[in-house]
Every structure is written in structure tokens, then in C-alpha cells.
Amino acid sequence: MNEITSTNLSSLKAWEDIKNDKALFSKFETEILPSYMNSCRWFAGKARTQQYFKVASALEIPIKDSIALLCIVEVGYDNQEIERYLLPVSFIEASQSNAIAPVGIISLAYINEKRGFVIDALYDERFQQALFYQISHAESVYQQDGKVDFVRGKGLSGEDINAPITSKALTLSSSNSAMVFGEKYFLKLYRKLFKETNPEVEMIEFLTEHSDFAFIPAFAGSITWQQESESEITLGMMQRMVDNQADTWEMTGNQLTDFVTAFVDKTFAIKEDVFSQVELLAQRTAEMHLALYAPEAEPMFATQKFDDTYRQFIHKRLCDLLDRRYNLLIEKYTSITDPVTRKLAWDFMEAKELIDEFADQILTKDLDSLRIRIHGDYHLGQVLATGNDYIIIDFEGEPESSITDRKIMHSPLKDVAGMIRSYHYAISAKMLNSNETADMDAFRVQTAADRWYRLIMQTYLEKYLETFGHPHPLFKNNNETNFLLLIYLLEKAVYELGYEISYRPDWVKIPLKGIVNVIREIEKMKM
Numbered sequence: 365m366n367e368i369t370s371t372n373l374s375s376l377k378a379w380e381d382i383k384n385d386k387a388l389f390s391k392f393e394t395e396i397l398p399s400y401m402n403s404c405r406w407f408a409g410k411a412r413t414q415q416y417f418k419v420a421s422a423l424e425i426p427i428k429d430s431i432a433l434l435c436i437v438e439v440g441y442d443n444q445e446i447e448r449y450l451l452p453v454s455f456i457e458a459s460q461s462n463a464i465a466p467v468g469i470i471s472l473a474y475i476n477e478k479r480g481f482v483i484d485a486l487y488d489e490r491f492q493q494a495l496f497y498q499i500s501h502a503e504s505v506y507q508q509d510g511k512v513d514f515v516r517g518k519g520l521s522g523e524d525i526n527a528p529i530t531s532k533a534l535t536l537s538s539s540n541s542a543m544v545f546g547e548k549y550f551l552k553l554y555r556k557l558f559k560e561t562n563p564e565v566e567m568i569e570f571l572t573e574h575s576d577f578a579f580i581p582a583f584a585g586s587i588t589w590q591q592e593s594e595s596e597i598t599l600g601m602m603q604r605m606v607d608n609q610a611d612t613w614e615m616t617g618n619q620l621t622d623f624v625t626a627f628v629d630k631t632f633a634i635k636e637d638v639f640s641q642v643e644l645l646a647q648r649t650a651e652m653h654l655a656l657y658a659p660e661a662e663p664m665f666a667t668q669k670f671d672d673t674y675r676q677f678i679h680k681r682l683c684d685l686l687d688r689r690y691n692l693l694i695e696k697y698t699s700i701t702d703p704v705t706r707k708l709a710w711d712f713m714e715a716k717e718l719i720d721e722f723a724d725q726i727l728t729k730d731l732d733s734l735r736i737r738i739h740g741d742y743h744l745g746q747v748l749a750t751g752n753d754y755i756i757i758d759f760e761g762e763p764e765s766s767i768t769d770r771k772i773m774h775s776p777l778k779d780v781a782g783m784i785r786s787y788h789y790a791i792s793a794k795m796l797n798s799n800e801t802a803d804m805d806a807f808r809v810q811t812a813a814d815r816w817y818r819l820i821m822q823t824y825l826e827k828y829l830e831t832f833g834h835p836h837p838l839f840k841n842n843n844e845t846n847f848l849l850l851i852y853l854l855e856k857a858v859y860e861l862g863y864e865i866s867y868r869p870d871w872v873k874i875p876l877k878g879i880v881n882v883i884r885e886i887e888k889m890k891m
């Protein structure tokens with residue numbers, strides 16, 4: 365349980381009228397929320413200088429014999445930036461609180477002379493049941509400020525609409541929170557909120573309602589806050605629950621354990637099965653892109669060309685990323701002690717002119733390929749393995765980008781680059797960081813890792829392109845495909861370099877090697 369300090373909440377009002385107790389809210393904002401939010405895995409502002417926490421709105425949702433409040437918590441930072449988070453709260457009497465997960469307890473409270481706890485309503489069964497009911501009945505709950513709209517999707521079976529269903533909260537180690545219903549439905553509550561429809565809802569709804577692509581969990585509903593004359597804010601999304609064994613990052617890691625064992629015994633061996641699984645993932649990736657290729661669709665999904673606006677956008681993004689990473693590397697260079705990492709960092713810095721020249725080509729090169737909506741943050745961790753197939757999840761887009769940028773159309777080769785980088789990560793993490801290979805000749809280890817990566821990358825790419833048939837509807841010719849793939853591989857590896865410097869300094873050599881691989885390809889093209 366989060367530590368309950370002497371700070372607790374008290375009110376003479378009934379919980380259902382608690383919104384009118386200004387003093388209680390003021391105490392909640394100044395004395396409870398700062399420490400509670402900073403203890404939550406989903407709160408992204410922990411490393412920043414926070415100036416205030418404020419409940420900007422509290423939307424009422426009826427639950428059994430009471431109400432829950434969807435608190436929209438505004439967090440202000442020292443640079444004037446503001447973020448908004450969703451924190452649903454309810455009050456539970458002490459005698460009922462045993463079933464509540466300790467992470468869900470926000471504060472001890474005396475409300476209308478009843479002793480209990482203000483809790484994160486995610487963990488309150490009454491709230492879980494209320495959300496499921498509202499979604500199944502596609503209701504709207506009117507507020508002082510707009511309404512909360514519940515939408516029912518095709519993925520929700522008619523038979524579940526009025527039938528009893530069990531529910532529970534999941535404790536995820538991720539940036540959002542989830543609850544499950546009867547092992548059949550997975551409801552994600554978005555924690556960080558944006559004044560726009562979440563791209564994930566758009567993507568899952570489009571794929572479920574307008575395509576036959578079956579390798580996503582079907583859209584079962586959404587929760588949205590609609591205010592007058594304001595953009596809507598997505599609060600949650602429900603999908604079918606996937607009975608999965610692991611994600612493909614974990615699965616690839618297990619396959620690589622076999623590879624490393626064989627390698628230590630001086631054998632280079634990749635099981636045939638591994639190639640079939642890579643091919644199947646490539647096929648599902650291509651099928652997802654085919655489903656998203658909808659020239660006749662509404663503007664949000666209709667195909668676009670490589671026009672000047674996009675060329676300038678992607679060029680600026682790449683150049684900004686490069687500048688930030690060069691500065692970071694210059695700052696950190698003397699503290700890099702590992703000679704391999706140092707050499708790779710040096711190669712990257714030395715190739716600045718070559719990379720800049722290559723990036724500039726995006727502004728002028730003839731490009732007749734097309735752009736569509738894509739997954740946007742595609743890597744092995746975003747694919748669930750069901751035993752004999754794959755289900756693709758988490759269409760929220762790259763966490764570092766704004767919501768508007770996450771909806772920009774790209775060549776689907778950006779997703780392909782994401783997955784190829786992920787295979788490179790998987791083999792590198794295993795070979796370069798594992799105990800079994802620690803005492804082996806580094807050159808031999810690197811050569812075997814490179815071979816594995818190339819074989820897997822070719823297998824993935826060939827199957828991916830083959831799945832579309834000829835002529836390819838989205839890629840004009842091999843020359844363009846190779847160029848765009850290199851641009852996106854470079855962009856992704858440069859992005860990852862920043863991520864690793866901040867979060868996993870021991871892994872910095874992995875994206876650096878990815879960047880150097882691209883540099884070698886650019887050099888070959890110039891020969």
C-alpha cells in the first residue's frame with residue numbers, strides 16, 4: 365500500500381456531492397496528488413520540475429450506489445508546459461477495501477463521517493462494471509461541461525450486452541492502465557490525455573469496421589469526452605482480449621538462446637521454424653498495410669503522395685534528431701569507456717557530411733511511392749504471439765511525437781524499418797550482452813550476429829514485398845524502396861540512440877551499430 369501519512373482527506377459532504385467541497389479539492393491537489401502521481405508507473409513527468417497539480421475537471425460517472433469522478437489532472441512544469449492525465453477516483457468504505465490493490469489506494473479519507481479510502485477507481489469493481497455497461501449500451505453521460513460518450517464497436521458480442529461478466533484491473537508496467545472483462549475484453553484507460561482523438565482508436569476502429577484484417581484485437585468500444593467547441597479527448601478503448609503466450613520480443617529472445625548455445629559449440633544454426641515465423645510476421649505486416657491502403661477512404665485514411673510538405677517535414681525531423689544526437693554524443697564522448705562504442709560513435713560523428721547530404725536527397729529525389737497511415741511504433745514488443753499466429757497491438761504511435769505528428773502518413777517502409785531495427789536489437793542484445801559470449805573473441809561474435817541479422821532481415825523483407833504482388837501498389841521501384849528504407853532505418857536508429865543514452869547507456873552501441881550499417885550502405889550507393 366502507498367504510505368498513508370497523517371495527510372488525509374475529510375469532508376462533511378456526501379461523496380456524491382464532493383465536487384462542491386473546494387477545501388477538500390485544494391488539499392487533494394497540493395498534498396495528495398504530487399506524491400501519489402509520482403509513485404505511478406504511468407506518470408511521465410517524474411523527471412521534470414513540477415510546479416502544480418490541479419483537477420481541471422471532474423466528470424461524474426454513476427456506479428452502483430455512488431459515483432466515480434474522472435479527474436482530469438493538469439500538471440504544470442517549470443517551462444510553462446502543461447500535461448493532462450486521467451485519474452478516475454471513487455470512495456470506498458474501510459470495511460470494503462481489502463480487495464483493492466495497494467497501488468490503487470490514494471488517500472485515507474473521512475467522508476460524511478464514514479472512514480474509508482479515496483482510490484484509483486480502476487481498481488473499483490463498481491467502476492469497471494459501470495464502464496462495461498455504458499459501452500455495451502452505447503450511452504452518453506451528460507456533464508456540466510459537455511458529455512462522456514461511450515461507443516460500442518463491432519468486436520463486442522451481442523450476447524455479452526446484458527449478461528453478467530467478471531472484471532478486474534491489470535497492473536501493467538506501461539504508460540497506460542487496463543482492465544479485463546471475462547477474459548474476453550481488454551479495456552485500456554489512457555493516462556496521458558491529448559486534445560484530439562487518440563490515433564489508436566482511429567486505427568483500430570478503421571481496421572475493424574472497414575477491413576477484413578483479423579490480426580488486431582477487434583474494436584469493442586471507446587470512451588470519449590466531448591466538450592462544446594473543443595476537440596474531443598479520448599479516455600479509453602476496449603478491444604477483444606488476446607489469449608497470448610508472449611510478445612515476439614520475448615519469443616525471439618528464446619529462439620536466440622538456442623542460437624547462442626549452438627554458436628558457443630562452434631555451430632552456426634538457425635532452426636527452419638524461425639524463418640517460417642519471421643515470414644509469417646512479414647506477411648501479417650504487409651496484410652496490415654494492405655488493409656490501411658484505402659485510396660477511396662475518408663481523408664484521414666486516403667492515400668497521399670510524397671508532396672513537398674511531407675518531404676520538408678521528414679527532412680526537418682531527421683535533421684533535428686541528428687543535431688540533438690550529435691550534441692548529446694559530443695557531450696558524452698569522453699565518458700564512453702567501452703572501446704567498441706567509442707569507435708562506433710566516432711564513425712558516426714565522422715560521417716556527418718555524408719549523412720547530411722543523404723538526408724537532403726529526400727527534398728529533391730524523384731519519389732512516386734505513396735504514403736498511408738501506419739502503425740508508427742512498430743517493434744517486436746508490439747506483436748503478441750498466439751502460438752500459431754500474431755496479433756498486432758499498441759497503435760498509439762511514437763511516444764516522443766505530438767498527437768498531430770503521430771497521424772501523419774508515411775511510407776509503410778517506416779514500419780518495416782522499425783521491425784528490422786527490432787531484429788537487430790534482439791540479436792545484438794543477446795550476443796553482445798550475454799554471459800555465454802562474454803569471453804569469446806568480439807570479432808567472431810559480431811560476425812555471427814551480423815550474419816543472423818542479415819538472413820533474418822532478408823527473409824522478412826522478401827516475404828513482406830512478395831505479399832503485395834506485382835506491380836506493388838505503394839512502392840514505385842526497387843531504387844525508391846531501398847532509398848526510403850535506408851532513410852527510415854537511419855531515422856529510427858538515430859531516435860533510438862537518444863532513447864538508449866537516457867534509459868540504457870549499456871545498450872548505446874546497438875543503435876550506433878545500426879547507424880554505422882546505414883552509413884556503409886550509403887557509401888556503397890556512392891561507389
Ligand SMILES: Nc1ncnc2c1ncn2[C@@H]1O[C@H](COP(=O)(O)OP(=O)(O)O)[C@@H](O)[C@H]1O
Pocket residue numbers: 536538539540541542550581603604605606607611757758759760
Ligand atoms: N487486446 C489485448 N489482449 C491481451 N493483452 C493485451 C491486449 N492489448 C494489450 N495487451 C497487454 O498489455 C500490454 C500493454 O499494452 P499496450 O497496448 O502496449 O499498452 P501501452 O499503451 O500502455 O504501452 C501488452 O504488452 C500486452 O501484454
Ligand SMILES: O=P(O)(O)O[C@H]1O[C@H](CO)[C@@H](O[C@H]2O[C@H](CO)[C@@H](O)[C@H](O)[C@H]2O)[C@H](O)[C@H]1O
Pocket residue numbers: 613741743744745763782785786787789790860863
Ligand atoms: O514500446 P514503447 O512505445 O515504450 O517504445 C520505447 O521503448 C522501447 C523499448 O521498450 C524502444 O524500443 C527499442 O528497444 C526494443 C527492445 O527493448 C527494440 O525491440 C526496439 O526495436 C527498439 O527501438 C522504443 O524505441 C521506445 O520508443
